[in-house]
Amino acid sequence: VTGRTTANGYGHTHQQLREQWAPIVATGTVVCTRYDHPQFPRCTGLIHPGDQWELGHNDQDKSIYTGPEHLTCNRRAGGLKRFGKLEPTQETNLEW
Numbered sequence: 001v002t003g004r005t006t007a008n009g010y011g012h013t014h015q016q017l018r019e020q021w022a023p024i025v026a027t028g029t030v031v032c033t034r035y036d037h038p039q040f041p042r043c044t045g046l047i048h049p050g051d052q053w054e055l056g057h058n059d060q061d062k063s064i065y066t067g068p069e070h071l072t073c074n075r076r077a078g079g080l081k082r083f084g085k086l087e088p089t090q091e092t093n094l095e096w
C-alpha cells in the first residue's frame with residue numbers, strides 16, 4: 001500500500017530540526033546528504049553559506065530525517081521518488 005502522498009510531512013519536528021541545522025549549515029561545512037549518489041551527479045557536496053537547502057528525509061522512512069541537502073537535490077529526490085525511480089542511498093549516519 002503506497003497511500004496518498006500529501007505535502008504535510010512537515011511538522012513541528014521538522015521546523016525544530018531545521019532551526020538546529022541552520023547555524024551549522026551557515027558555516028559552509030555541511031555536506032549534502034545526496035552527495036556521491038549516482039543519481040545526483042550534479043551535487044557539489046558542500047552546502048555553501050547562502051545556498052538554499054532543505055532537510056532531507058530517509059527515502060524508505062519519511063519519519064526519519066537524514067540531514068540538510070541542497071534545495072535542488074531535495075527537489076530532484078522528490079521528483080525521482082514520485083516516479084519510483086529513486087534508488088536507496090547508503091546509510092548516512094549523522095551524529096549529533
Ligand SMILES: [Zn+2]
Nearest residue numbers: 032043070073
Ligand atoms: Zn546536493
